[in-house]
Amino acid sequence: MVNINRDNYLQGVVDVWRCRKCKRLYCDDKRYGEPLKPEVGFASIPDDEKWGILTCTSAKEVSMNSLGVKPGKKIQHTCKGGVEYEFAIGPDYSLSPDVGQPIHRLYLVEDHMNSNIEAGYYKFTMR
Ligand SMILES: [Zn+2]
Helix, strand or coil: CCEEEEEEEEEEEEEEEECCCCCEEEEEEEECCCCCCCCCCCHHHCCEEEEEEEECCCCCCCHHHHEEEEEECEEEEEECCCCCCEEEECCCCCEEEECCCCCEEEHHHHHCCCCCCECCCCHHHCC
């Protein structure tokens, strides 16, 4: 699993499960304070995509969700405040355009297996 931290507070967990037969990854988001999704089990993504975690960080909170990503793909995202964005995924899995606030980042699940993603506002803004 992958932990998403907000300045050292655990904000959410993505359960990652690898199929022993096909070696594919499956992800399931678990956010604190949100009811469980009605659908049971793990979502799957197309063969040519990788699992990514999109984090949306404001000074007040961090939200995140897992999704299938690949370079060149466009992803829609709605911030907690209701503002909608469309991001293009770059060759290095960066997001463009950079909208400033809130801060959006994309992480590859395979790079963060069994570790933490620090997505806190102060982590991003303190230099
Ligand atoms: Zn956002």
